[in-house]
Amino acid sequence: MMNFxxxxxxxxxxxxxxxxxxxxPRLDLIPQEIVHQYDIxxxxxxxxAGYVIRDFCNAVIDAVADDAVAVKPQSAFFEQYGWPGVxxxxxxxxxxxxxxxLVILDVKRSDIASTAEAYAxxxxxxxxxxxxxxxxNPYLGMDSLEPFIKLCTDEGKxxxxxxxxxxxxxxxxxxxxxxxxxxxxELVAEKVGQAGQxxxxxxxxxxxxxxxxxxxxxxxxxxxxxxxxxxxxxxxxGAQGAKAEDLKDYFNTDGLGVIINASRSIIFAGAKSTxxxxxxxxxxxxxxxxxxxxxxxx
Amino acid sequence: MMNFxxxxxxxxxxxxxxxxxxxxPRLDLIPQEIVHQYDIxxxxxxxxAGYVIRDFCNAVIDAVADDAVAVKPQSAFFEQYGWPGVxxxxxxxxxxxxxxxLVILDVKRSDIASTAEAYAxxxxxxxxxxxxxxxxNPYLGMDSLEPFIKLCTDEGKxxxxxxxxxxxxxxxxxxxxxxxxxxxxELVAEKVGQAGQxxxxxxxxxxxxxxxxxxxxxxxxxxxxxxxxxxxxxxxxGAQGAKAEDLKDYFNTDGLGVIINASRSIIFAGAKSTxxxxxxxxxxxxxxxxxxxxxxxx
Numbered sequence: 343m344m345n346f347x348x349x350x351x352x353x354x355x356x357x358x359x360x361x362x363x364x365x366x367p368r369l370d371l372i373p374q375e376i377v378h379q380y381d382i383x384x385x386x387x388x389x390x391a392g393y394v395i396r397d398f399c400n401a402v403i404d405a406v407a408d409d410a411v412a413v414k415p416q417s418a419f420f421e422q423y424g425w426p427g428v429x430x431x432x433x434x435x436x437x438x439x440x441x442x443x444l445v446i447l448d449v450k451r452s453d454i455a456s457t458a459e460a461y462a463x464x465x466x467x468x469x470x471x472x473x474x475x476x477x478x479n480p481y482l483g484m485d486s487l488e489p490f491i492k493l494c495t496d497e498g499k500x501x502x503x504x505x506x507x508x509x510x511x512x513x514x515x516x517x518x519x520x521x522x523x524x525x526x527x528e529l530v531a532e533k534v535g536q537a538g539q540x541x542x543x544x545x546x547x548x549x550x551x552x553x554x555x556x557x558x559x560x561x562x563x564x565x566x567x568x569x570x571x572x573x574x575x576x577x578x579x580g581a582q583g584a585k586a587e588d589l590k591d592y593f594n595t596d597g598l599g600v601i602i603n604a605s606r607s608i609i610f611a612g613a614k615s616t617x618x619x620x621x622x623x624x625x626x627x628x629x630x631x632x633x634x635x636x637x638x639x640x
Numbered sequence: 641m642m643n644f645x646x647x648x649x650x651x652x653x654x655x656x657x658x659x660x661x662x663x664x665p666r667l668d669l670i671p672q673e674i675v676h677q678y679d680i681x682x683x684x685x686x687x688x689a690g691y692v693i694r695d696f697c698n699a700v701i702d703a704v705a706d707d708a709v710a711v712k713p714q715s716a717f718f719e720q721y722g723w724p725g726v727x728x729x730x731x732x733x734x735x736x737x738x739x740x741x742l743v744i745l746d747v748k749r750s751d752i753a754s755t756a757e758a759y760a761x762x763x764x765x766x767x768x769x770x771x772x773x774x775x776x777n778p779y780l781g782m783d784s785l786e787p788f789i790k791l792c793t794d795e796g797k798x799x800x801x802x803x804x805x806x807x808x809x810x811x812x813x814x815x816x817x818x819x820x821x822x823x824x825x826e827l828v829a830e831k832v833g834q835a836g837q838x839x840x841x842x843x844x845x846x847x848x849x850x851x852x853x854x855x856x857x858x859x860x861x862x863x864x865x866x867x868x869x870x871x872x873x874x875x876x877x878g879a880q881g882a883k884a885e886d887l888k889d890y891f892n893t894d895g896l897g898v899i900i901n902a903s904r905s906i907i908f909a910g911a912k913s914t915x916x917x918x919x920x921x922x923x924x925x926x927x928x929x930x931x932x933x934x935x936x937x938x
Contacts, residue, residue: 416751416755418756422761424766425724426723428722450749450750453748460717460719461719464725468686468722469684469685470686479750481777481814483808485809485812486807486809507780509752509781510781511782511783512781513781514781514782514831515779515781515828516779516781518818519818523819530813533812
């Protein structure tokens with residue numbers, strides 16, 4: 343299979359978009375017309391939830407397929423409904439891929455290599471799903487990433503390693519000041535960037551990307567210098583407060599190297615509207631255009 | 641519900657054991673008599689795997705219930721079989737609790753607070769399962785742990801935060817040298833220890849524990865000084881190379897404060913034997929006795 347970074351850059355060029363839509367379904371914000379399809383039956387509450395979030399996410403996928411390059415299902419919002427939630431997750435991963443979207447499964451997993459191998463199987467080589475990329479946490483060290491990197495090499499998969507996250511508490515450890523005057527996230531950026539060298543595709547970007555929160559533009563500038571060939575997955579747009587103009591320095595001079603994720607501001611854009619699917623489509627399109635106006639090149 | 645640390649210490653005293661058995665099922669090492677119960681049917685391969693790992697783990701639980709205080713299912717080994725694996729995980733969590741074992745779900749999750757809340761619901765407040773404790777990764781910072789800590793306070797749950805993991809690569813970031821001459825894991829130990837102060841139970845231990853690998857005794861001594869009231873969950877015993885005598889300094893002077901996990905060396909002790917359940921029981925009992933000989937008090 344083609345290098346993940348090449349597949350992603352290809353989609354970005356074709357759709358003129360670097361929008362990633364986060365699929366974080368919350369039952370209380372899902373249109374009642376979907377909920378009512380299932381609450382007439384005497385289903386187990388988790389099984390009912392599984393059907394509802396599946397149908398909602400599939401409708402979101404339909405609405406954003408033209409304007410987004412990827413969707414990022416947040417595993418926690420599915421796992422909270424137990425195995426029926428995980429079944430729903432598997433179904434929407436497949437549906438999004440059928441609709442031509444790349445799927446970045448947001449699982450932020452981390453474990454020692456022998457266990458990471460089982461996670462790699464779970465998300466990349468399962469009989470039922472094969473995500474295009476996943477998010478991972480680097481705290482356990484580079485050997486813990488090896489089983490995932492192997493599937494990036496062998497099967498065209500992608501990784502986004504947490505470098506600097508969008509939450510305020512990211513300062514606690516990610517900003518820890520090292521003896522060489524750098525912060526921890528700079529060391530992580532350096533090592534992850536090095537590991538990514540081997541996976542640089544034809545477009546000049548690596549299949550090993552980095553998560554860099556939209557709420558820290560200064561840090562992003564530093565990280566960009568350390569990781570010029572790295573695609574940043576940028577969460578925190580919209581509901582978490584970041585705007586398009588904050589994100590200029592996340593991009594490379596070629597206008598590439600970034601995908602920006604918004605979840606709540608897109609998928610619940612129509613929560614109170616009868617035309618909710620239309621509102622979701624509109625929100626995704628507007629986000630694409632807002633970002634397009636500030637990137638250095640088209 | 642009673643404070644988690646008190647429940648754990650209570651179990652340790654009653655069973656005179658600090659053995660935790662890791663449930664990391666691997667299909668190729670599961671006795672054929674279990675596999676053959678299901679391979680005669682035309683099941684989907686993941687559904688079949690789900691049944692097999694459920695039955696095997698339940699048999700392990702039966703075999704170790706007298707000598708272990710807790711089991712630690714490793715989520716990855718269930719997730720690799722998709723939703724049927726997750727369904728099996730839910731079933732064995734409930735079965736272990738019925739058999740009087742505490743369940744530490746090894747998920748090593750990490751996310752921003754709004755997402756961590758969904759994970760907390762998934763593992764602690766699901767309709768179908770309610771683990772006693774889970775493992776979490778601190779890289780995102782203390783705010784990412786808050787939703788879990790809340791359920792430790794409100795519902796008697798426990799956490800084990802990764803501090804120093806057992807793998808060689810743990811040096812990459814956990815050992816990063818900070819400007820104040822400490823290593824990163826010491827900063828993590830300090831902050832996690834502070835957060836745990838509020839959750840110290842009657843026995844003098846906190847419900848917020850730490851993961852400290854059995855392969856790093858020197859580091860454990862340092863961490864013990866920083867976290868005197870913290871229970872260490874110690875992986876790496878047995879198959880990963882650590883022996884009982886390596887673990888002396890992990891314990892507090894009261895002979896408490898530690899649970900030691902072994903996975904492969906217990907659950908596959910009888911892989912080639914017809915009396916495999918007996919071999920598993922024997923391996924758990926021997927581990928309990930070996931550790932008992934080196935702890936400072938009984």
